[in-house]
Amino acid sequence: MEGLQNSLNSLEQYCNKWKLTVNVQKTKIVVFRKGGALNRQYRWSYAGNEIEIVQNFNYLGIVFSSGGSFVQATNTLSGKGLRAMNMLFSVTKNLHTPIHIMFNLFDSYVLSILNYNCEVWGFLKAENIERVHKKFCKWLLNVKMTTNTLSLYAECGRFPLYIERHVRIIKYRLKLNTSKSENCILYHIVKNQRYSIEHNQNVSNWTSKVRKLLQDSGFEEIWLFPESVNINMFIPEFRLRLRDIYIQNWRTNMNTCTSLYIYREIKLSYVKSEYLEILDNKKYRNVIAKLRLSSHNLAIETGRHRQVDRSQRKCTMCDLNDLEDEFHFVLKCPYYSNLRQQFIPRYYVRHQSVFKFISLINSDRKSVLIKLAKFCIQASEVRNQVNIN
Numbered sequence: 001m002e003g004l005q006n007s008l009n010s011l012e013q014y015c016n017k018w019k020l021t022v023n024v025q026k027t028k029i030v031v032f033r034k035g036g037a038l039n040r041q042y043r044w045s046y047a048g049n050e051i052e053i054v055q056n057f058n059y060l061g062i063v064f065s066s067g068g069s070f071v072q073a074t075n076t077l078s079g080k081g082l083r084a085m086n087m088l089f090s091v092t093k094n095l096h097t098p099i100h101i102m103f104n105l106f107d108s109y110v111l112s113i114l115n116y117n118c119e120v121w122g123f124l125k126a127e128n129i130e131r132v133h134k135k136f137c138k139w140l141l142n143v144k145m146t147t148n149t150l151s152l153y154a155e156c157g158r159f160p161l162y163i164e165r166h167v168r169i170i171k172y173r174l175k176l177n178t179s180k181s182e183n184c185i186l187y188h189i190v191k192n193q194r195y196s197i198e199h200n201q202n203v204s205n206w207t208s209k210v211r212k213l214l215q216d217s218g219f220e221e222i223w224l225f226p227e228s229v230n231i232n233m234f235i236p237e238f239r240l241r242l243r244d245i246y247i248q249n250w251r252t253n254m255n256t257c258t259s260l261y262i263y264r265e266i267k268l269s270y271v272k273s274e275y276l277e278i279l280d281n282k283k284y285r286n287v288i289a290k291l292r293l294s295s296h297n298l299a300i301e302t303g304r305h306r307q308v309d310r311s312q313r314k315c316t317m318c319d320l321n322d323l324e325d326e327f328h329f330v331l332k333c334p335y336y337s338n339l340r341q342q343f344i345p346r347y348y349v350r351h352q353s354v355f356k357f358i359s360l361i362n363s364d365r366k367s368v369l370i371k372l373a374k375f376c377i378q379a380s381e382v383r384n385q386v387n388i389n
């Protein structure tokens with residue numbers, strides 16, 4: 001307590017000498033501690049004015065909390081990111097902007113806010129930050145808010161944001177080795193952290209998490225010999241490794257997730273689906289996205305939400321006694337035969353099979369995709385009308 005007061009007194013002397021003023025109203029103190037009430041004796045002043053003690057303080061855009069957690073900081077960042085994203089929505093609402101440009105805009109205007117200073121807080125799970133990213137993808141494809149994240153990101157060829165945060169953390173840590181140690185407070189903090197985790201296995205701090213991240217991704221040698229790393233060569237390799245690990249887990253999770261029964265058949269590799277770029281008309285693009293991501297009202301999907309047994313999610317438009325799934329709707333149900341004749345190439349309809357359905361929905365021919373979208377729009381209208389009546 002005395003130490004800080006002495007420093008404040010020295011600052012006052014210095015400022016008086018150089019005719020500088022400190023705005024005491026805007027000056028705050030945060031007492032970092034592990035919970036508990038603050039000792040009432042804690043008081044500090046500057047030039048006779050008491051300085052307010054606060055729980056949180058926004059310093060250069062990052063909220064520091066007295067408990068040392070950065071949850072508050074990520075809440076603030078996600079709020080700011082959401083506002084930037086809404087702005088982007090309203091500006092591009094009536095435009096048919098290509099998908100890759102929309103993602104570029106998101107990365108420039110929104111992601112730069114969401115990732116702000118993530119070298120420090122990036123080990124947090126930060127679901128509030130991820131939510132903004134998910135919301136953007138869902139809005140872009142105009143799919144339901146309940147759409148599964150595994151299929152959503154795969155469809156867009158996007159990765160969860162923690163991957164880029166982890167890349168930035170490692171880059172930052174490696175750069176600390178090359179900065180001038182005598183000028184860098186951080187260098188000494190990290191050096192102390194390294195010392196403490198090497199002498200006590202149970203210590204958990206930023207440096208121990210860096211070590212774990214490198215070990216878990218198969219780069220323990222980088223932890224052991226960081227000085228020998230060429231950062232510019234290593235970082236892309238590290239990013240690729242984190243993505244590969246994600247894709248590996250993605251495959252496992254896709255296979256165990258029952259709601260993705262159709263998607264795991266149509267999505268063979270983890271890249272942005274081609275139709276998203278082929279179809280420049282937003283309306284058609286979104287119709288195909290809805291069909292692929294099960295963001296529709298067919299019984300197979302609505303029954304899942306109403307917890308109807310899978311075998312009972314039947315089509316009520318015909319008497320084939322089939323499940324009303326995407327395949328039945330697009331290629332089989334006789335109720336839409338006329339529309340099918342008009343919009344779906346005969347090759348797919350004749351001897352229809354799930355295999356043909358998959359090749360239709362994965363088609364890279366613009367005319368086929370547009371017709372498929374038109375079929376879905378008109379067949380849905382017919383279906384809705386029957387269901388209303």
Ligand SMILES: [Zn+2]
Nearest residue numbers: 315317318333
């Ligand atoms: Zn039917």
